[in-house]
Amino acid sequence: xKFNINNFIKTNNQTSKIVxxxxxxxxxxVSISAVSAGLYKFKRDELVLFYFRDGANYAxxxxxxxxxxxxxxxxxKIKAKKIFALLVNxxxxxALTGSEGYDALKKISLDLSSKLTEIQKRDExxxxxxxxxxxxxxxxxxxxxxxxxxxxxxxxxxxxxxxKYTQNKLIWMKAAMGIxxxxxxxxxxxxxxxxxxxxxxxxxxxxxxGMIYPxxxxxxxxxxxxxxxxxxxLNDVLKNSIKTTFNAISCDGDTSTNDMVSIFSTxxxxxxxxxxxxxxxxxxFNKAVHDVLLNLAKQVVADGEGAxxxxxxxxxxxxxxxDAKNISFKIANSLLVKTxxxxxDPNWGxxxxxxxxxxxxxxxQKLSISFGPYKIYHKGSLYKSYNEEKVMExxxxxSIEIEVDIxxxxxxxxxxxxDLTKKYIEINADYRT
Amino acid sequence: xKFNINNFIKTNNQTSKIVxxxxxxxxxxVSISAVSAGLYKFKRDELVLFYFRDGANYAxxxxxxxxxxxxxxxxxKIKAKKIFALLVNxxxxxALTGSEGYDALKKISLDLSSKLTEIQKRDExxxxxxxxxxxxxxxxxxxxxxxxxxxxxxxxxxxxxxxKYTQNKLIWMKAAMGIxxxxxxxxxxxxxxxxxxxxxxxxxxxxxxGMIYPxxxxxxxxxxxxxxxxxxxLNDVLKNSIKTTFNAISCDGDTSTNDMVSIFSTxxxxxxxxxxxxxxxxxxFNKAVHDVLLNLAKQVVADGEGAxxxxxxxxxxxxxxxDAKNISFKIANSLLVKTxxxxxDPNWGxxxxxxxxxxxxxxxQKLSISFGPYKIYHKGSLYKSYNEEKVMExxxxxSIEIEVDIxxxxxxxxxxxxDLTKKYIEINADYRT
Numbered sequence: 001x002k003f004n005i006n007n008f009i010k011t012n013n014q015t016s017k018i019v020x021x022x023x024x025x026x027x028x029x030v031s032i033s034a035v036s037a038g039l040y041k042f043k044r045d046e047l048v049l050f051y052f053r054d055g056a057n058y059a060x061x062x063x064x065x066x067x068x069x070x071x072x073x074x075x076x077k078i079k080a081k082k083i084f085a086l087l088v089n090x091x092x093x094x095a096l097t098g099s100e101g102y103d104a105l106k107k108i109s110l111d112l113s114s115k116l117t118e119i120q121k122r123d124e125x126x127x128x129x130x131x132x133x134x135x136x137x138x139x140x141x142x143x144x145x146x147x148x149x150x151x152x153x154x155x156x157x158x159x160x161x162x163x164k165y166t167q168n169k170l171i172w173m174k175a176a177m178g179i180x181x182x183x184x185x186x187x188x189x190x191x192x193x194x195x196x197x198x199x200x201x202x203x204x205x206x207x208x209x210g211m212i213y214p215x216x217x218x219x220x221x222x223x224x225x226x227x228x229x230x231x232x233x234l235n236d237v238l239k240n241s242i243k244t245t246f247n248a249i250s251c252d253g254d255t256s257t258n259d260m261v262s263i264f265s266t267x268x269x270x271x272x273x274x275x276x277x278x279x280x281x282x283x284x285f286n287k288a289v290h291d292v293l294l295n296l297a298k299q300v301v302a303d304g305e306g307a308x309x310x311x312x313x314x315x316x317x318x319x320x321x322x323d324a325k326n327i328s329f330k331i332a333n334s335l336l337v338k339t340x341x342x343x344x345d346p347n348w349g350x351x352x353x354x355x356x357x358x359x360x361x362x363x364x365q366k367l368s369i370s371f372g373p374y375k376i377y378h379k380g381s382l383y384k385s386y387n388e389e390k391v392m393e394x395x396x397x398x399s400i401e402i403e404v405d406i407x408x409x410x411x412x413x414x415x416x417x418x419d420l421t422k423k424y425i426e427i428n429a430d431y432r433t
Numbered sequence: 434x435k436f437n438i439n440n441f442i443k444t445n446n447q448t449s450k451i452v453x454x455x456x457x458x459x460x461x462x463v464s465i466s467a468v469s470a471g472l473y474k475f476k477r478d479e480l481v482l483f484y485f486r487d488g489a490n491y492a493x494x495x496x497x498x499x500x501x502x503x504x505x506x507x508x509x510k511i512k513a514k515k516i517f518a519l520l521v522n523x524x525x526x527x528a529l530t531g532s533e534g535y536d537a538l539k540k541i542s543l544d545l546s547s548k549l550t551e552i553q554k555r556d557e558x559x560x561x562x563x564x565x566x567x568x569x570x571x572x573x574x575x576x577x578x579x580x581x582x583x584x585x586x587x588x589x590x591x592x593x594x595x596x597k598y599t600q601n602k603l604i605w606m607k608a609a610m611g612i613x614x615x616x617x618x619x620x621x622x623x624x625x626x627x628x629x630x631x632x633x634x635x636x637x638x639x640x641x642x643g644m645i646y647p648x649x650x651x652x653x654x655x656x657x658x659x660x661x662x663x664x665x666x667l668n669d670v671l672k673n674s675i676k677t678t679f680n681a682i683s684c685d686g687d688t689s690t691n692d693m694v695s696i697f698s699t700x701x702x703x704x705x706x707x708x709x710x711x712x713x714x715x716x717x718f719n720k721a722v723h724d725v726l727l728n729l730a731k732q733v734v735a736d737g738e739g740a741x742x743x744x745x746x747x748x749x750x751x752x753x754x755x756d757a758k759n760i761s762f763k764i765a766n767s768l769l770v771k772t773x774x775x776x777x778d779p780n781w782g783x784x785x786x787x788x789x790x791x792x793x794x795x796x797x798q799k800l801s802i803s804f805g806p807y808k809i810y811h812k813g814s815l816y817k818s819y820n821e822e823k824v825m826e827x828x829x830x831x832s833i834e835i836e837v838d839i840x841x842x843x844x845x846x847x848x849x850x851x852d853l854t855k856k857y858i859e860i861n862a863d864y865r866t
Binding site for chain 1: 769
């Protein structure tokens with residue numbers, strides 16, 4: 001099996017380092033296990049455990065949906081200073097499952113924490129007791145189906161027994177594969193950076209290829225670092241990067257009940273102390289986390305259900321960033337724009353239509369629209385040297401860049417999406433069969 | 434050719450009388466002509482003229498897009514008390530065409546008004562002069578292409594020469610066919626009602642099968658009546674019915690630059706005088722206009738690009754009507770809901786997901802979801818007698834009714850949409866070829 005993860009990403013101007021699985025190895029303080037719990041009809045891993053022997057500081061952002069899954073309700077109640085495990089399952093979202101779904105997590109957490117406590121006890125240096133309240137859950141899959149408590153509980157002994165204490169590319173691939181649903185490709189990204197003179201690793205995995213809209217719908221993203229950072233600093237790092245990364249992507253305008261992006265620090269590297277986010281020594285780290293998140297977010301879009309093209313929509317010169325974001329997403333979410341791009345048709349009129357549907361006042365005399373390097377519409381009329389044939393040729397690219405200049409200010413926002421193909425319908429009409 | 438217009442509508446509980454073309458005949462005061470102007474590569478009518486010899490009172494509602502077509506700019510400037518002509522063209526939206534597009538309409542209106550004035554002069558009773566400012570335009574088609582002024586001007590002599598002064602089912606069909614773009618079926622509806630003891634006709638035609646979202650995207654709808662009503666009363670009639678008819682439908686969440694729904698009264702029936710909308714003698718007329726508009730709106734949805742199923746989404750027991758409308762449309766516009774229905778999958782979890790994306794607070798303990806007669810989710814858990822097989826059987830219907838009970842108030846809103854199929858992608862990826 002060959003994973004050409006970055007098919008689309010590579011052609012898109014990209015600040016992040018592109019990684020493949022061979023680049024991934026061990027991060028101190030993270031142990032991983034992945035097993036099948038028989039949740040799908042066919043055999044695959046569906047249960048992935050990240051185990052932090054010495055605990056990890058952490059921060060999370062969750063969906064903004066008004067209906068959230070039971071595992072997110074669980075996670076939001078966790079008050080522990082350190083987390084010792086993250087358990088992720090696919091196939092079942094544990095959403096709209098009510099108290100039964102919540103109680104299932106309680107039972108699993110009790111069982112898992114006691115099994116992990118046994119392991120801790122074998123180890124002199126390790127904290128001796130892991131509580132059920134020191135475990136986070138990630139769930140993704142079908143909404144409203146009974147949560148498969150028994151199958152998962154039955155798999156816990158094997159899951160714990162198979163924990164790998166030293167990581168390599170194979171176990172990262174297994175973990176990335178174990179959290180996906182309709183994704184065609186597992187998604188990983190990594191960066192190495194410095195805090196002071198110390199080298200820091202930042203590894204990330206993600207899943208998601210449908211219901212991807214601003215607030216990370218059915219996206220799970222997990223970032224692991226060996227840096228020594230408080231949960232409060234991690235929280236600032238994550239919040240500051242999420243807006244222009246996972247919250248800048250859209251596949252179909254739908255938002256899930258289950259979105260979750262978390263960052264965990266195992267505190268294994270003994271670098272100079274960072275007390276707050278604004279510390280200048282954190283600048284490179286911040287940039288690297290942003291790169292990893294953006295790379296993962298772009299992979300999610302590029303692997304959007306049925307995607308044949310990666311699309312970025314840069315909306316510039318708006319009065320406010322809110323306007324820029326609103327216009328950019330109106331274009332990104334327009335089915336007519338997305339189908340035109342699937343058809344390799346430079347139908348810029350549909351982009352104009354989508355701009356017209358934004359909440360902002362638009363002045364045709366100030367508006368310009370470009371596809372890639374080609375200006376098409378310029379301040380009230382077709383651009384004088386517009387050549388449709390050249391743009392038609394450009395539309396054959398795997399990566400399409402749309403730039404919309406509103407001409408009313410200096411604020412901007414760039415969103416990322418993919419085209420809409422018959423394959424999307426195929427995947428989503430037959431999802432549960 | 435057989436037009437089975439009401440394929441889907443018939444199965445949906447419907448207050449309006451279902452009509453076919455054979456029911457349509459003459460409305461006094463309306464003359465019609467339709468010709469080809471060679472705007473498409475293949476031969477079809479693209480230019481339709483409605484000519485009111487004695488003028489018509491009128492009212493219109495237009496798109497809420499921030500970028501509107503040149504013909505809507507023209508129409509919005511019209512101050513005339515009576516309109517003498519409505520000229521509709523397809524193939525070119527005359528949007529984002531700038532002053533050149535606007536000037537084209539000016540030239541056409543001058544030419545057409547002078548040609549119509551010649552006709553008026555032949556007739557003793559008719560007003561002797563028609564001004565270019567007494568003409569409205571409807572345009573639909575591709576956005577941003579040069580408006581085909583010359584082709585349209587060249588066709589005006591034939592258009593005027595072919596005016597039919599007595600209408601029948603054939604000319605109505607020709608008119609309904611002449612305004613469509615990607616529609617598979619022409620759309621007409623009619624009602625007869627009474628004002629006092631006088632019989633009143635209400636005939637309507639519409640086009641639209643893509644970019645259909647709340648505010649009537651790429652929908653053209655024209656209602657003609659022989660009632661004697663002021664433009665001000667017509668305006669109230671139209672505004673009061675549009676909210677629950679053309680503004681309650683969505684095909685793909687996109688809104689056009691060109692939407693226009695108008696009502697014209699030829700004042701030929703000499704019934705008791707109606708001074709205002711609130712006059713109780715207008716009640717039946719109001720109801721009949723609403724029925725005609727709803728019927729046309731449903732036909733637009735049923736003919737939605739690639740539609741295989743008609744879907745109605747009734748959101749009840751909300752705190753405010755705004756909440757109800759927002760939730761109903763979140764469901765109607767969810768690609769995941771629409772593809773699940775295309776796949777005949779009772780994936781109610783996606784409906785829940787869409788509800789969660791609304792702007793309202795949702796309480797799972799008060800929420801219920803039904804598909805047709807089958808309650809599925811009820812106040813926090815699966816409904817006790819939920820039988821998935823029965824609902825799977827129900828999903829094979831051509832018309833799917835979703836009811837969402839928010840359980841927080843008494844307000845409601847019903848929206849109409851269709852499923853999302855591969856055919857939609859096919860139509861929209863290849864629109865311009």
